[in-house]
Amino acid sequence: MVEMVFKVTPWEVKGEIDYDKLVDQFGVSLINEDILKKIKKMTGEVHFMLRRKIFFAHRDLNFILNEYEKGNKFYLYTGRGPSENIHLGHLLPLTFTKYLQDKFKVKCYIQLTDDEKFLFKKNLTIKQANKIAYENALDLVALGFNKKLTRIIIDTDYAKTMYNQAIRVAKHITFSTVKAVFGFENSSNIGKIFYTSMQAVPAFLESLKQGKNIPCLIPHGIDQDPHFRVARDVLPKMGYLKPASIQNKLLPGLLEGGKMSASIPNSAIFTTDTPKEIKQKINNAFSGGGETIEEHRKHGGNPDVDIAFQYLKYYFEPDDKKLKKIEEDYRSGKLLTGELKQIAIEKITKFILDHQNKREKAKDIVDDFILKD
Amino acid sequence: MVEMVFKVTPWEVKGEIDYDKLVDQFGVSLINEDILKKIKKMTGEVHFMLRRKIFFAHRDLNFILNEYEKGNKFYLYTGRGPSENIHLGHLLPLTFTKYLQDKFKVKCYIQLTDDEKFLFKKNLTIKQANKIAYENALDLVALGFNKKLTRIIIDTDYAKTMYNQAIRVAKHITFSTVKAVFGFENSSNIGKIFYTSMQAVPAFLESLKQGKNIPCLIPHGIDQDPHFRVARDVLPKMGYLKPASIQNKLLPGLLEGGKMSASIPNSAIFTTDTPKEIKQKINNAFSGGGETIEEHRKHGGNPDVDIAFQYLKYYFEPDDKKLKKIEEDYRSGKLLTGELKQIAIEKITKFILDHQNKREKAKDIVDDFILKD
Numbered sequence: 001m002v003e004m005v006f007k008v009t010p011w012e013v014k015g016e017i018d019y020d021k022l023v024d025q026f027g028v029s030l031i032n033e034d035i036l037k038k039i040k041k042m043t044g045e046v047h048f049m050l051r052r053k054i055f056f057a058h059r060d061l062n063f064i065l066n067e068y069e070k071g072n073k074f075y076l077y078t079g080r081g082p083s084e085n086i087h088l089g090h091l092l093p094l095t096f097t098k099y100l101q102d103k104f105k106v107k108c109y110i111q112l113t114d115d116e117k118f119l120f121k122k123n124l125t126i127k128q129a130n131k132i133a134y135e136n137a138l139d140l141v142a143l144g145f146n147k148k149l150t151r152i153i154i155d156t157d158y159a160k161t162m163y164n165q166a167i168r169v170a171k172h173i174t175f176s177t178v179k180a181v182f183g184f185e186n187s188s189n190i191g192k193i194f195y196t197s198m199q200a201v202p203a204f205l206e207s208l209k210q211g212k213n214i215p216c217l218i219p220h221g222i223d224q225d226p227h228f229r230v231a232r233d234v235l236p237k238m239g240y241l242k243p244a245s246i247q248n249k250l251l252p253g254l255l256e257g258g259k260m261s262a263s264i265p266n267s268a269i270f271t272t273d274t275p276k277e278i279k280q281k282i283n284n285a286f287s288g289g290g291e292t293i294e295e296h297r298k299h300g301g302n303p304d305v306d307i308a309f310q311y312l313k314y315y316f317e318p319d320d321k322k323l324k325k326i327e328e329d330y331r332s333g334k335l336l337t338g339e340l341k342q343i344a345i346e347k348i349t350k351f352i353l354d355h356q357n358k359r360e361k362a363k364d365i366v367d368d369f370i371l372k373d
Numbered sequence: 374m375v376e377m378v379f380k381v382t383p384w385e386v387k388g389e390i391d392y393d394k395l396v397d398q399f400g401v402s403l404i405n406e407d408i409l410k411k412i413k414k415m416t417g418e419v420h421f422m423l424r425r426k427i428f429f430a431h432r433d434l435n436f437i438l439n440e441y442e443k444g445n446k447f448y449l450y451t452g453r454g455p456s457e458n459i460h461l462g463h464l465l466p467l468t469f470t471k472y473l474q475d476k477f478k479v480k481c482y483i484q485l486t487d488d489e490k491f492l493f494k495k496n497l498t499i500k501q502a503n504k505i506a507y508e509n510a511l512d513l514v515a516l517g518f519n520k521k522l523t524r525i526i527i528d529t530d531y532a533k534t535m536y537n538q539a540i541r542v543a544k545h546i547t548f549s550t551v552k553a554v555f556g557f558e559n560s561s562n563i564g565k566i567f568y569t570s571m572q573a574v575p576a577f578l579e580s581l582k583q584g585k586n587i588p589c590l591i592p593h594g595i596d597q598d599p600h601f602r603v604a605r606d607v608l609p610k611m612g613y614l615k616p617a618s619i620q621n622k623l624l625p626g627l628l629e630g631g632k633m634s635a636s637i638p639n640s641a642i643f644t645t646d647t648p649k650e651i652k653q654k655i656n657n658a659f660s661g662g663g664e665t666i667e668e669h670r671k672h673g674g675n676p677d678v679d680i681a682f683q684y685l686k687y688y689f690e691p692d693d694k695k696l697k698k699i700e701e702d703y704r705s706g707k708l709l710t711g712e713l714k715q716i717a718i719e720k721i722t723k724f725i726l727d728h729q730n731k732r733e734k735a736k737d738i739v740d741d742f743i744l745k746d
Contacts (some may be wrong), residue, residue: 176560
């Protein structure tokens with residue numbers, strides 16, 4: 001747990017994140033030019049999230065790439081905690097994971113941790129969390145994950161497999177460890193204390209099923225790193241490889257610094273929002289523009305803190321040239337805040353409407369993705 | 374956790390147990406004459422384990438009997454940790470539970486906690502624990518539990534149902550609680566810490582299945598009381614009744630004071646022992662006899678510490694008159710230690726051979742008893 005001006009745990013993100021400090025605290029490595037070159041060599045391109053250092057850090061990514069070059073395929077594992085509908089912040093690692101699946105043609109597990117959300121949210125029932133997990137699964141399918149290569153784990157629906165593996169993990173983890181890593185206290189409930197064992201399971205599930213070690217790569221928001229730090233410590237004791245990981249910065253919330261939070265509805269745009277809601281939310285979002293048009297024309301705006309610009313950078317404008325033009329025009333004062341917001345609103349609305357369309361169609365096939373005991 | 378001259382936890386029993394102190398520490402009630410009268414009125418008899426105060430303590434047994442009189446049937450729940458073959462100490466609560474089932478014609482769940490044993494025994498694998506659970510299940514069936522009314526839960530085989538209910542329990546239990554109740558430490562593994570939630574589940578499983586509250590009575594060795602103390606605290610918070618319980622004293626080990634322990638093979642007689650092993654073990658067992666025949670004839674023996682006598686009292690001589698004669702003859706010196714041991718050897722051997730016969734036949738029907746997700 002990092003507690004300074006900002007705080008980042010799997011369950012809470014507070015303050016403006018200093019990613020350099022976080023990298024240092026968590027002990028992850030920055031993705032350097034050598035890695036990007038290698039990826040370019042292997043896949044022919046470098047995804048904009050890598051180019052822009054949105055996916056900025058990793059553990060053992062070199063190992064994954066080297067093994068792949070030798071013909072030893074890895075598999076992907078990512079996930080999310082289903083406490084609310086999916087918002088744009090969740091789409092970052094999911095979209096990137098889907099991209100990796102396409103480029104490397106590999107298997108992928110996506111874990112929806114309804115048990116976790118039940119244990120950590122005071123007023124959430126298991127039934128509610130499970131229902132949200134099914135809603136979230138529609139978003140996953142809508143993103144276009146490969147039906148043959150992708151399996152969704154909803155923890156309570158796959159609990160027989162999951163629990164029987166989680167206790168193997170749990171036997172290697174003490175209360176001291178979870179206290180230090182997650183900041184648990186004596187007043188924490190024993191379900192929370194046990195839970196990280198469940199999140200470790202997909203990191204060796206494919207190896208278990210295949211009866212041999214398959215390298216695992218976990219794309220995830222940096223806030224989830226504590227879980228995988230524990231998993232990396234334990235899995236070798238069980239005869240499995242340490243899972244590798246690749247971490248993204250968290251998409252800023254609409255209202256202020258910090259992660260988007262599904263628990264503050266106006267801080268995030270959800271995949272279920274209407275065009276009207278999207279327009280309203282972006283228009284209300286924190287802006288880097290001048291206080292008046294005159295001032296903006298004179299001194300320019302600050303795209304580095306402007307949410308509309310950040311959304312274009314993180315997700316909605318993959319074209320570097322176009323993004324650079326917007327950035328320069330905004331910084332110079334040529335592009336007004338209202339105009340910048342309008343660009344973001346149009347792109348986000350188009351994306352969301354298309355996604356909602358795919359999400360409807362996903363209802364017919366989602367069951368094929370979900371693992372059941 | 375009670376730590377004085379003796380120690381009794383669900384995982385360790387040390388020293389000679391002072392049951393009066395234990396009753397006080399655990400906060401259970403002694404079974405009094407009123408309860409025995411009530412049972413006699415209801416069933417026409419009082420089982421020798423009740424008459425002899427082997428089942429000596431309880432929680433809310435009055436409630437169970439009162440409800441039954443009103444036509445509101447209870448159900449039974451007992452269990453065992455499958456780390457080794459079943460020994461005579463395990464048969465006490467199981468045999469008594471089977472008796473209660475017959476007398477009251479009620480449903481019964483028997484939990485075999487292979488997950489627990491895996492988590493608490495350093496070198497035991499899940500596969501081994503699960504195999505032992507199946508072996509133990511044969512003993513349960515051999516005891517004659519009603520096939521229609523009895524269901525055996527092997528935790529890892531019913532883990533989907535169990536885990537999904539256990540997390541509901543876990544949400545109400547803090548680390549502070551399990552630390553105080555079980556003596557866990559920061560170095561305890563998080564599977565152990567979570568585990569008591571799994572042992573709480575069968576205490577409301579029938580209510581869950583029937584969709585209404587069914588009183589639950591748990592016959593068990595007094596060492597397991599800490600689990601059910603926790604369950605009694607939590608279940609009302611989930612809308613269920615507090616489970617009632619009835620506790621037995623622990624069958625003394627062959628070698629010294631304290632519980633029989635499956636981890637010290639010579640301290641216990643197993644249901645799989647041969648007549649030769651039984652003979653050897655009883656002959657080597659701690660005796661209350663005089664040092665020489667002359668001394669024994671002169672001063673008599675002490676049946677209160679004599680293991681052979683205690684086995685007759687706890688299990689193998691249900692007839693009070695016959696037991697009293699043996700006791701008096703031994704105390705007077707008329708009955709020699711060798712003769713007393715011979716009585717015990719004959720009775721135990723006869724029982725075990727018969728049990729082994731039934732255990733063989735159990736293989737054909739055991740699967741009908743076991744719950745699977």
